[in-house]
Amino acid sequence: MEQETKEKCGVFGVYAPEIDVASMISLALVALQHRGQESCGITTTDQGKFNSHKGLGLVSQVFNSEEVLLPLKGGVGIGHTRYSTAGKPTLDNSQPVVVESFQGKLAIAQNGNLSTHTSLKQKLLKKGIGFFKDSDIEVIAQILASSTELSSWESRITTLMNEADGAYSLCLMTKEAVFGCRDHLGLRPLCIGSFQVKDKDGKEVTRYALASESCAFFIIGATYLREVKPGEIVRLDEKGITSTQGREPRPAFCIFEYVYFSRPDTLLENQLVINVRERLGMQLAKEAPPPVADIVVGVPESAVPAAVGYSKQSGIPLKEGLMKNRYVHRTFIQPTQTLRKLGVSMKFTPVVENLKGKRVVLIDDSIVRGNTTMNLVKLIFEAGAKEVHVRVSSPPVRSPCFMGIDMATTDQMVAYNRTEEEVCKLLGATSLKYLSFEGLETAVKEGFNQGEQLGHGYCGACFTGKYPLPVDDW
Numbered sequence: 001m002e003q004e005t006k007e008k009c010g011v012f013g014v015y016a017p018e019i020d021v022a023s024m025i026s027l028a029l030v031a032l033q034h035r036g037q038e039s040c041g042i043t044t045t046d047q048g049k050f051n052s053h054k055g056l057g058l059v060s061q062v063f064n065s066e067e068v069l070l071p072l073k074g075g076v077g078i079g080h081t082r083y084s085t086a087g088k089p090t091l092d093n094s095q096p097v098v099v100e101s102f103q104g105k106l107a108i109a110q111n112g113n114l115s116t117h118t119s120l121k122q123k124l125l126k127k128g129i130g131f132f133k134d135s136d137i138e139v140i141a142q143i144l145a146s147s148t149e150l151s152s153w154e155s156r157i158t159t160l161m162n163e164a165d166g167a168y169s170l171c172l173m174t175k176e177a178v179f180g181c182r183d184h185l186g187l188r189p190l191c192i193g194s195f196q197v198k199d200k201d202g203k204e205v206t207r208y209a210l211a212s213e214s215c216a217f218f219i220i221g222a223t224y225l226r227e228v229k230p231g232e233i234v235r236l237d238e239k240g241i242t243s244t245q246g247r248e249p250r251p252a253f254c255i256f257e258y259v260y261f262s263r264p265d266t267l268l269e270n271q272l273v274i275n276v277r278e279r280l281g282m283q284l285a286k287e288a289p290p291p292v293a294d295i296v297v298g299v300p301e302s303a304v305p306a307a308v309g310y311s312k313q314s315g316i317p318l319k320e321g322l323m324k325n326r327y328v329h330r331t332f333i334q335p336t337q338t339l340r341k342l343g344v345s346m347k348f349t350p351v352v353e354n355l356k357g358k359r360v361v362l363i364d365d366s367i368v369r370g371n372t373t374m375n376l377v378k379l380i381f382e383a384g385a386k387e388v389h390v391r392v393s394s395p396p397v398r399s400p401c402f403m404g405i406d407m408a409t410t411d412q413m414v415a416y417n418r419t420e421e422e423v424c425k426l427l428g429a430t431s432l433k434y435l436s437f438e439g440l441e442t443a444v445k446e447g448f449n450q451g452e453q454l455g456h457g458y459c460g461a462c463f464t465g466k467y468p469l470p471v472d473d474w
Helices: 022-031 117-126 137-145 153-163 256-261 273-287 304-314 337-347 371-382 420-427 437-445
Strands: 010-015 039-046 049-056 076-082 097-099 106-114 166-173 178-182 191-198 204-211 223-227 232-237 240-245 295-298 322-324 348-350 359-364 387-392 431-434
Touching: 010 022, 010 106, 010 166, 010 178, 010 232, 022 039, 022 076, 022 204, 039 106, 076 106, 076 166, 076 178, 097 137, 106 117, 106 137, 117 137, 137 153, 137 166, 153 166, 153 178, 153 232, 204 232, 204 240, 256 273, 273 304, 273 387, 273 437, 295 304, 304 359, 322 371, 348 371, 359 371, 371 387, 371 420, 420 431
Parallel strands: 295 359, 359 387, 387 431
Antiparallel strands: 010 076, 010 204, 039 049, 039 076, 097 106, 106 166, 166 178, 178 232, 191 204, 191 223, 232 240, 322 348
């Protein structure tokens, strides 16, 4: 098993009845591809008819021609990129999911996990409701579809939000509107953007979209407006944006989004992720400077901003020491341990001339299983480095995540029940230091305006073992 944690899905929704939105959604999903590479799908609606196409693989593989997109007629639509956390990585479990209900058809795309999935499923089974999938998206669908006594979709979504606990950012689509909501902790990101289209009279009108990350807006020519608030329900329709508070907020945003998951050019809490990662590196240099070193090397590509910050704060020159081959498949999808190890070796190449004879500070953003870091330390030594001081711009990962991130089990985590010195020995490094959790929070909050930190809460359970919700049901 390789080190990398796995991204947890990306969602996108758009309301623009003046145009066919399928091409726009496919472009947005490309921007969100880092959040899930197992499968993807798009569902649109045209005069009440729902049109869907889903497939296993990358967006560019599934939506690879105009012939695939042309049948997806309609100006209202949602899309999804998936990495499985609950449910197998099969086409049957790919999203969006379309269900029939007493109130009409509903399409759903989810990012996250329900921590109360098991108890909610048992409750529905006792009511005589059957299940055909093994993912928690069907639990969400059945709760929404079975709320026949409620007159509006907002009230049905509110019922779901108050019955279900866990991490979920949802895009939902009816024949008239697109809805977005975040769980009351705001664990997973979701934001709103706007763009201009021309109506049948040639007049410009403003339409709106929802996305897991703001980076999806630039690619479609939209402007970032704001985040969907924890516990908030937003409706996009002919009237624009309508907001309803579905559940009282208790913010606990996943701080690991800053460390690794979100794209560097994404805005989270109105600050650019790449700037936060640079501050993480600066804070790391304050807390854990190396004894003596010649160069700083960042693990490409996600740890490079932290390496920039570490170099800036420490005064140690930043050098390219590792080159990443972008055309090698991700190592976690390789079917055998031997192929996984070969994948790690093929993925990175040492820049020998920059490393030979040097005392190197290797910056990584996180270490979970440790296999990749172990291989990189070995590569750098084999390239002729004298010393390799590993510095990590996040705390040790010691607890699993039940909130929509695949952090592996505790027995697979290299830092679980091990001291820093023991982990260092396993990695084969000269020295090892992590950023403290306090330092992580400090670097994140430095980007807020004075007084803006009030109300910002974070989930760092993978580092601290302190969960924002009970996880016994998982």
